[in-house]
Amino acid sequence: xxxxxxxxxxxxxxxxxxxxxxxxxxxxxxxxxxxxxxxxxxxxxxxxxxxxxxxxxxxxxxxxxxxxxxxxxxxxxxxxxxxxxxxxxxxxxxxxxxxxxxxxxxxxxxxxxxxxxxxxxxxxxxxxxxxxxxxxxxxxxxxxxxxxxxxxxxxxxxxxxxxxxxxxxxxxxxxxxxxxxxxxxxxxxx
Numbered sequence: 001x002x003x004x005x006x007x008x009x010x011x012x013x014x015x016x017x018x019x020x021x022x023x024x025x026x027x028x029x030x031x032x033x034x035x036x037x038x039x040x041x042x043x044x045x046x047x048x049x050x051x052x053x054x055x056x057x058x059x060x061x062x063x064x065x066x067x068x069x070x071x072x073x074x075x076x077x078x079x080x081x082x083x084x085x086x087x088x089x090x091x092x093x094x095x096x097x098x099x100x101x102x103x104x105x106x107x108x109x110x111x112x113x114x115x116x117x118x119x120x121x122x123x124x125x126x127x128x129x130x131x132x133x134x135x136x137x138x139x140x141x142x143x144x145x146x147x148x149x150x151x152x153x154x155x156x157x158x159x160x161x162x163x164x165x166x167x168x169x170x171x172x173x174x175x176x177x178x179x180x181x182x183x184x185x186x187x188x189x190x
Contacts (some may be wrong), residue, residue: 012123012145029109031080032095035120035147040091046137053087055127056144068146069096071104073123075146079105082147092122094147108149119150 038050060067069080082096098112099105111117128141 013126029080029098029100029105030095031098031112031149032084033093033120034091035085035094035122036092038089038091041136044137045135046139047132048091048139048142050089051087052139052142053092053144055141056124057085057087060144067094067144069098070123070146070148071108072150073121073146073148077104078102079108079149085144085147092144092147094120098149112149117149117151119152121148121150122146123148 036048036053038048038052041047057067067082067085068075068078069082071077071079079102080096080098082094084093084095086093098109100109108117122142122144123146125143125145126139126141127143129137129139132138
């Protein structure tokens, strides 16, 4: 069961982020952008705080491990390698390569190029959080597991821009995404 971006059966939570011209795709396989923005409230009422990933990223480096690049949060479908994952003043920045030698990687690259996929989402466990006076959950320490390419993002205030994309197509995708976001929000209210 998935509720408000949280996968209850595994304890692994997910947070979606669709970003404006922050997501850059070059050569069809190199992807870079923000997987999470600090201070932005998502549709689940969560706000990631600056520094929330620092300890997790430090542990991964110390253990010689990397954050995984998955397709739609499916651990059986890795599609590439995140070469760089770091926090900056704005959020969690990632840069990596989609592997076209993997069937799902080829499909992902084609869907991104067409504008059908435009979201990044993190898979994580909450280590520390508190509620503010607005009822929002302030996430202060997260254990980052993976960053996925996804269809439906949880942070609607940002969008992906694609080089060479026709303005009419971009508007149509935004309208469709907004309709799906509204429908998902309505379903989670029950």
